[in-house]
Amino acid sequence: MLEALLRALHPLVPFVTEEIWHHVAPKLGIEGVSISLQAYPEPAAYPFDDAAACADIDWLQAVVSSLRRLRSEMNVAPSKSIALLLDGGTATDRQRVARHADSIGFLARTASQQWLAAGGEPPAASAAVVGELTLLVPLAGLVDLDAERTRLAKEIKRVEGEIGKCRGKLGNDSFVANAPPAVVEQERQRLADFTTELNGLRQQSERLAG
DSSP: OHHHHHHHHTTTSHHHHHHHHHHHGGGGTOOOSOGGGSOOOOGGGSOOOOHHHHHHHHHHHHHHHHHHHHHHHTTOOTTSOEEEEEEEOOHHHHHHHHHHHHHHHHHHTEEEEEEOOTTOOOOSEEEEEETTEEEEEEOTTTOOHHHHHHHHHHHHHHHHHHHHHHHHHHTOHHHHHHSOHHHHHHHHHHHHHHHHHHHHHHHHHHHHHO
């Protein structure tokens, strides 16, 4: 793998990879006068099929995208750090937060990441839902409450529309009977995910209304 990585990086850092390659190649029984004469590595030669790792990256992407969307909707400058509160979630969510805390901090510009105490009352915050995990960005110093109530109302309406589409498809006997089972199952999962998201958004809206 190291030798293949050197070949992949050679066009970008030719001198360093050439030097390292001459130390690595003989130990692997590879002959040649220069790394530049070796074949460029092909993806097919290094298959990757780690479902858990892929799920982790999908989760991280969803978290970062949600936080960036909140920042954009609140007009928070990219250079300004935000506090992040995490609520609910599964044991897997907690493990992922611990593993990817640095990445979340860097990619979403979070100054702090804390879990809300069980049963604790969160402060007025902008919220996004990823599965069973709720991401809370406290509004103090960031945005006015009226603007956040308006944003939440629009988001709730959007998610309700998505739920309506899912239910429309799943309520169509022709769709359920003729679509591939994987497509039908995917639509059921979308419905479950949107329903969970809607519940989280409604709870946050109720908090702000109070």
